[in-house]
Amino acid sequence: MSIESTNTLVLTSRDVANIVGRVGCDYFMDEMIKRLQRAFEIYDPSRVTVPVRDGFHYSQPQTGLLEWMPIHQHGRGVLVKMVGYHPHNPIRHCLPTVLSAFSLFDTSTGRLLAFVDGVLLTAIRTGAASAVATRLLARNDGGCVGIIGCGAQAVTQLHALSRIMSISEVRCYDKNPAVMESFGKRISSCIGDSPLLLSPTPEEVASESDVLCTATSVDVAAGPVFKFVSTREHLHVNAVGSDLAGKTELPRLLLEQSLVCPDFPEQAQKEGECQQLNADQIGPSLLQVAANPNHWRAATTRRTVFDSTGWALEDAVATELVMDLAVTLEIGTRMSVDSDISDPWNPYAEVAGDVNSEASQQQQTAHGALY
Amino acid sequence: MSIESTNTLVLTSRDVANIVGRVGCDYFMDEMIKRLQRAFEIYDPSRVTVPVRDGFHYSQPQTGLLEWMPIHQHGRGVLVKMVGYHPHNPIRHCLPTVLSAFSLFDTSTGRLLAFVDGVLLTAIRTGAASAVATRLLARNDGGCVGIIGCGAQAVTQLHALSRIMSISEVRCYDKNPAVMESFGKRISSCIGDSPLLLSPTPEEVASESDVLCTATSVDVAAGPVFKFVSTREHLHVNAVGSDLAGKTELPRLLLEQSLVCPDFPEQAQKEGECQQLNADQIGPSLLQVAANPNHWRAATTRRTVFDSTGWALEDAVATELVMDLAVTLEIGTRMSVDSDISDPWNPYAEVAGDVNSEASQQQQTAHGALY
Numbered sequence: 229m230s231i232e233s234t235n236t237l238v239l240t241s242r243d244v245a246n247i248v249g250r251v252g253c254d255y256f257m258d259e260m261i262k263r264l265q266r267a268f269e270i271y272d273p274s275r276v277t278v279p280v281r282d283g284f285h286y287s288q289p290q291t292g293l294l295e296w297m298p299i300h301q302h303g304r305g306v307l308v309k310m311v312g313y314h315p316h317n318p319i320r321h322c323l324p325t326v327l328s329a330f331s332l333f334d335t336s337t338g339r340l341l342a343f344v345d346g347v348l349l350t351a352i353r354t355g356a357a358s359a360v361a362t363r364l365l366a367r368n369d370g371g372c373v374g375i376i377g378c379g380a381q382a383v384t385q386l387h388a389l390s391r392i393m394s395i396s397e398v399r400c401y402d403k404n405p406a407v408m409e410s411f412g413k414r415i416s417s418c419i420g421d422s423p424l425l426l427s428p429t430p431e432e433v434a435s436e437s438d439v440l441c442t443a444t445s446v447d448v449a450a451g452p453v454f455k456f457v458s459t460r461e462h463l464h465v466n467a468v469g470s471d472l473a474g475k476t477e478l479p480r481l482l483l484e485q486s487l488v489c490p491d492f493p494e495q496a497q498k499e500g501e502c503q504q505l506n507a508d509q510i511g512p513s514l515l516q517v518a519a520n521p522n523h524w525r526a527a528t529t530r531r532t533v534f535d536s537t538g539w540a541l542e543d544a545v546a547t548e549l550v551m552d553l554a555v556t557l558e559i560g561t562r563m564s565v566d567s568d569i570s571d572p573w574n575p576y577a578e579v580a581g582d583v584n585s586e587a588s589q590q591q592q593t594a595h596g597a598l599y
Numbered sequence: 600m601s602i603e604s605t606n607t608l609v610l611t612s613r614d615v616a617n618i619v620g621r622v623g624c625d626y627f628m629d630e631m632i633k634r635l636q637r638a639f640e641i642y643d644p645s646r647v648t649v650p651v652r653d654g655f656h657y658s659q660p661q662t663g664l665l666e667w668m669p670i671h672q673h674g675r676g677v678l679v680k681m682v683g684y685h686p687h688n689p690i691r692h693c694l695p696t697v698l699s700a701f702s703l704f705d706t707s708t709g710r711l712l713a714f715v716d717g718v719l720l721t722a723i724r725t726g727a728a729s730a731v732a733t734r735l736l737a738r739n740d741g742g743c744v745g746i747i748g749c750g751a752q753a754v755t756q757l758h759a760l761s762r763i764m765s766i767s768e769v770r771c772y773d774k775n776p777a778v779m780e781s782f783g784k785r786i787s788s789c790i791g792d793s794p795l796l797l798s799p800t801p802e803e804v805a806s807e808s809d810v811l812c813t814a815t816s817v818d819v820a821a822g823p824v825f826k827f828v829s830t831r832e833h834l835h836v837n838a839v840g841s842d843l844a845g846k847t848e849l850p851r852l853l854l855e856q857s858l859v860c861p862d863f864p865e866q867a868q869k870e871g872e873c874q875q876l877n878a879d880q881i882g883p884s885l886l887q888v889a890a891n892p893n894h895w896r897a898a899t900t901r902r903t904v905f906d907s908t909g910w911a912l913e914d915a916v917a918t919e920l921v922m923d924l925a926v927t928l929e930i931g932t933r934m935s936v937d938s939d940i941s942d943p944w945n946p947y948a949e950v951a952g953d954v955n956s957e958a959s960q961q962q963q964t965a966h967g968a969l970y
Contacts, residue, residue, distance in 0.1 A: 238609075242939040245949035253950055277655060284648060284671040289707050294677045296667050300655040306665045308681060310702055312709020318943035327709040327937055331681055331700065336660050338683020338698040343714065345937050351946040380946045387947075407944060414945045561934075566698055566716050568613040572689035573778060574785045575722040575751045576758075578616035579624055 234339075235562035239550060241345040243560045247553045248348065253417075257384075257391050260356040260549060267545050268360065268518035275302045278540050280495045281311075285472070290316050291447075293472065299540035306333045309346055309543045313471065315445035324380050325445055326350055330547050340565055342551055346543070351380055353546040354538060355388030357491060357514070358441065358466035361534035363392050364517050365489060365527055366439050366464035370394030374437030376430045376453055376477075377444035378402035378411040381468055383418075385441045390418040397423045399437065401430045430454035434482075440465045448474035456481040462529055468536040470500045478533065480504045486531035487511040492539045500537040605710070606933035610921065612716040614931045618924045619719065624788075628755075628762050631727040631920055638916050639731065639889035646673045649911050651866045652682075656843070661687050662818075664843065670911035677704045680717055680914045684842065686816035695751050696816055697721055701918050711936050713922055717914070722751055724917040725909060726759030728862060728885070729812065729837035732905035734763050735888045736860060736898055737810050737835035741765030745808030747801045747824055747848075748815030749773035749782040752839055754789075756812045761789040768794045770808065772801045801825035805853075811836045819845035827852040833900055839907040841871045849904065851875045857902035858882040863910045871908040 239247070248256045276299065283295025292314040300306045311328040318325060328346030333339065370393045375382050378400050389395065398419055402408035412424045427433045434440055435457045444453050446469060453469075456479035465486070469477045478501050489511045490496030497503060502510050514534060517524045554560045571577035610618070619627045647670065654666025663685040671677045682699040689696060699717030704710065741764045746753050749771050760766065769790055773779035783795045798804045805811055806828045815824050817840060824840070827850035836857070840848045849872050860882045861867030868874060873881050885905060888895045925931045942948035 238934070238936075240934055240936050240939065242935060242949060245939070248947075249950045253947060279653070282650070282653075284669070284677055284706075286671070286673070286706060288674065292706060292709060294671075294704050294706065294709060296669065296679060298655070298667065300657070300665075302657070303659065306655055308667060310679060310704065310711075312704060314707070314709045317708055321708050322943055323708050323710065323940055324943045324946070327711075329702065329711055329937065331702070333665050333681065333683065335655075335657060335663060335665065336685070337688055337692050337694050338663060338665060338685045339694065340681075340698075340700055343936075347937060347940070348946045348950070379944050383945055383947060410944065414942075414947075563609070563611055563932075564613060565609075565611050565714075566700065566718060568611065568616070569694055569718070571785075572693055572695045573750050573781065574754055575695070575719045576619075576624060576754060576785075578613060579620045579719070 234567050236340045236565040237342040237551065237554060238561045238563050239342070239344040239554055241347055243554070244345055244348050244550060247550055247557060247559050250557055251553060253387065254391065257352060257356060257388055260352055260546060261359045261388065261391060263545050263549055264353065264356045264542060265360045265518060267541060268515050271515050271519070271541070276300065276541065278492070280498065290314070297538070297540040297543065299544050301544060305335055305341065307331070307540065307544050307547055309540060311346070311350070318379065326380070330543060332547055339567070342547070344547060344550060349546040349550060351384040353542040354381060354468055354536065355384030357536055357542050358385055358468060358534060359388035359392045360518065361466060361489065361514055361536070362389060362439055362464055364514070364521055364524065365532040365534060367462045367528050370396060371438030372397050372399060372436055374433040374440040375400040376433055376440070376442045377469060378407050379443065379445070381443040382411070382441065383414050385443055385466060385468065386415050387418045389439060393439065395419055395422050397425060399425045399427050399433045401427045401433045431457045434459055437463060442467045442469050442477040444469045444477055446475060446477055448472055451476040452479040453477045455479065459531065461531065463531045465533045466536060467501050467533055470535070471537055472499055473503070476501055476504055482531070483533060484509065486533045487527045488533045488535055489514050489517055490535040491537055495537050496535045500535040501533060502535050605938050607711045607936040608713040608922065608925060608931050609934050610713070610715040610925055610931045612718055614925070615716055615719050615921060618921055618928060618930050621928050622924060624758065625762065628723060628727060628759055631723055631917060632730045632759065632762060634916050634920055635724070635727050635913060636731045636889060638912060639886050642886050642890070642912070647671065647912065649863070651869065661685070668909070668911040668914065670915050672915060676706055676712065678702070678911065678915050678918055680911060682717070682721070689750065697751070701914060703918055710938070713918070715918060715921060720917040720921060722755040724913040725752060725839055725907065726755030728907055728913050729756055729839065729905060730759035730763045731889065732837060732860065732885055732907070733760060733810055733835055735885070735892055735895065736903040736905060738833045738899050741767060742809030743768050743770060743807055745804040745811040746771040747804055747811070747813045748840060749778050750814065750816070752814040753782070753812065754785050756814055756837060756839065757786050758789045760810060764810065766790055766793050768796060770796045770798050770804045772798045772804045802828045805830055808834060813838045813840050813848040815840045815848055817846060817848055819843055822847040823850040824848045826850065830902065832902065834902045836904045837907060838872050838904055841906070842908055843870055844874070847872055847875055853902070854904060855880065857904045858898045859904045859906055860885050860888055861906040862908055866908050867906045871906040872904060873906050
């Protein structure tokens with residue numbers, strides 16, 4: 229990951245939006261899909277360590293969780309994403325359900341190389357992962373895309389799909405009518421002239437879809453988000469909402485009919501749709517499919533499910549992409565977060581420092597009126 | 600924790616040094632010791648969740664580790680410290696061995712309230728914890744303080760002790776002669792007129808001390824850092840170096856002679872001096888002693904060891920203290936890290952945003968020539 233100076237690169241949510249805006253949403257998504265597929269193809273588990281994420285789950289002050297998702301790419305650094313899931317955010321706080329922040333560390337020294345807001349990147353990489361899965365597991369003749377849950381993640385799911393398949397129509401459902409009705413405005417640029425149909429039931433969406441995406445905030449133990457119905461024999465589902473023990477979106481019978489491919493099997497068995505299955509009912513991981521697509525080609529004619537719980541490797545690819553562009557476009561702020569150290573043996577060296585020193589004066593100028 | 604706005608408070612290493620400098624090292628340390636002791640006394644395990652830290656340990660590109668230390672103070676937020684331990688840093692990179700960064704999250708929404716460099720704060724809170732332990736477990740008539748390992752942590756250990764005991768002399772040892780010889784310059788303000796004696800051996804330090812501090816970067820399996828020798832019957836040891844499986848500093852026989860009080864028993868058995876003991880040889884935690892000091896008063900006449908592996912509760916207290924002062928002194932930078940969100944259902948809302956909007960123009964001004 230290219231770093232120009234010893235300072236920490238800070239990319240706020242606005243910086244990330246500016247980067248994506250400068251190169252264009254389509255270019256950014258295409259590049260993300262391309263890099264992600266490549267990362268899956270060349271993945272070498274002996275060169276990467278990814279623990280199953282862990283975190284705090286709570287019901288007070290309201291339902292939520294804060295988790296850490298770490299990844300060590302040997303010789304390339306450690307990335308830790310802190311991710312929050314607070315389903316009451318949009319209505320109560322006008323904030324996204326999923327907030328996150330990436331910290332990238334240099335494993336030579338432990339220094340913080342970058343601190344990057346992860347809201348948009350998480351939405352994009354989750355969409356990109358579904359696009360990779362859809363390319364590998366769905367029939368390649370396009371068709372109807374169904375969306376159950378029309379929130380923020382659904383926007384990037386549909387955008388990502390629009391980059392890799394021909395969408396003849398979109399059918400969507402959200403239990404919140406206002407969110408369903410405003411969906412068209414949010415995704416108009418993705419679907420061009422194809423019609424968007426608001427479905428009266430999630431079951432109708434499921435039964436009419438060639439590719440289905442579930443991206444809901446269903447409560448723990450309240451799933452599935454649609455009743456088992458007859459679906460197309462080649463249906464491919466990207467199930468992206470499950471990310472908690474007990475939280476699942478799909479009817480168990482549909483899973484049992486399908487080849488279920490988790491992003492991160494160990495995690496999917498704890499938090500994903502795979503919670504509903506025995507180990508012998510779980511198919512290959514998306515990695516295995518990506519590494520040997522010809523072997524799994526026949527799966528495209530049957531029902532398939534990508535069980536997407538979110539994987540730190542995806543975050544690492546997203547961070548590398550946005551940092552590459554930040555350097556090229558000169559967007560972002562470089563801050564001496566941890567680098568103002570003159571004596572590694574004396575933690576008080578800077579405290580006792582001469583306030584008239586050059587470094588100190590520069591700092592005062594940078595902080596302006598605070599001093 | 601008082602937050603004035605919805606923006607994230609960022610405190611760099613220089614900001615933290617400025618805050619400590621403005622109030623004075625002694626005031627800051629005294630306040631840290633006072634708040635820490637209070638936090639120990641009122642600790643309610645039903646209101647706080649602290650997992651044992653976890654992380655990545657590696658030998659390439661050089662020996663090091665990066666760990667996450669999370670704490671959930673129910674109703675008060677989640678703090679995650681990312682901490683790096685890279686013992687080659689001072690010589691090879693002119694950086695401290697221990698680098699760290701604190702991220703504080705609001706559990707109502709998952710928003711990032713503060714991002715704070717942790718190098719100085721970690722050193723201070725580790726010193727303050729030893730001061731609390733020394734006050735509870737050592738004879739209160741002062742005497743000779745021994746220091747084995749004269750690096751950055753030793754400076755704040757000695758500073759903290761100087762605030763709670765009368766130091767008649769300091770004996771120190773470091774296997775790096777240059778680090779030992781420069782120690783006096785770093786700690787002169789802590790010890791006033793008391794003599795600093797450079798010892799030829801760590802055993803001499805151990806045998807002559809009333810209070811001993813070990814703060815070394817001894818390699819895994821290379822301990823102890825001094826051979827078992829006869830020590831004072833009331834010796835109190837603050838062992839702060841152990842923080843890795845297999846890394847220990849004290850001779851096992853000394854531990855067996857002593858009442859050993861860990862900061863965080865579960866972690867100390869994995870990473871601290873307690874690794875060398877059976878469960879029935881481990882004494883009360885420092886919390887238990889702090890909650891009932893009279894019950895443990897007799898321990899002050901015998902050998903005692905504070906097994907300090909570093910505890911996220913200490914980091915939470917340090918973060919709260921520095922944030923309180925940052926607000927009062929108006930030091931630090933407020934950044935919209937994750938708060939430029941106009942539509943929680945549309946991750947692209949800011950990408951597509953009108954570049955002539957007021958918010959966008961303000962951002963361009965703030966980033967100046969980058970645009």
